[in-house]
Amino acid sequence: MYDFITTALIVVGEVLFNTLYAGYSSSVPIWYLRLVPAVSGSLLPIAVYYLVMEFKFSRWTAAFAAAVIIMGMISMNFVTLCVCL
Numbered sequence: 700m701y702d703f704i705t706t707a708l709i710v711v712g713e714v715l716f717n718t719l720y721a722g723y724s725s726s727v728p729i730w731y732l733r734l735v736p737a738v739s740g741s742l743l744p745i746a747v748y749y750l751v752m753e754f755k756f757s758r759w760t761a762a763f764a765a766a767v768i769i770m771g772m773i774s775m776n777f778v779t780l781c782v783c784l
Contacts, residue, residue, distance in 0.1 A: 744768045 723729065744765040751761035 740772065743772075 747768050748761045748765040751764045752758070
């Protein structure tokens with residue numbers, strides 16, 4: 700099982716991530732292209748929490764809504780990993 704996971708991660712790393720930005724020239728700052736989605740995705744659960752609190756729900760409901768967003772992000776990462784194999 701461990702060998703399969705290691706092989707899957709190596710395959711995904713070589714196939715997807717090495718060719719992800721291959722169409723851009725070396726003068727394009729790839730780091731900046733990834734910064735905006737990373738920051739937006741990091742702030743999304745916090746924004747959902749405060750949005751649910753604005754609707755006058757309890758803290759537990761707001762925390763549950765933020766947790767659902769986090770679990771959705773995690774599940775999308777696993778789906779992406781499985782599709783690439």
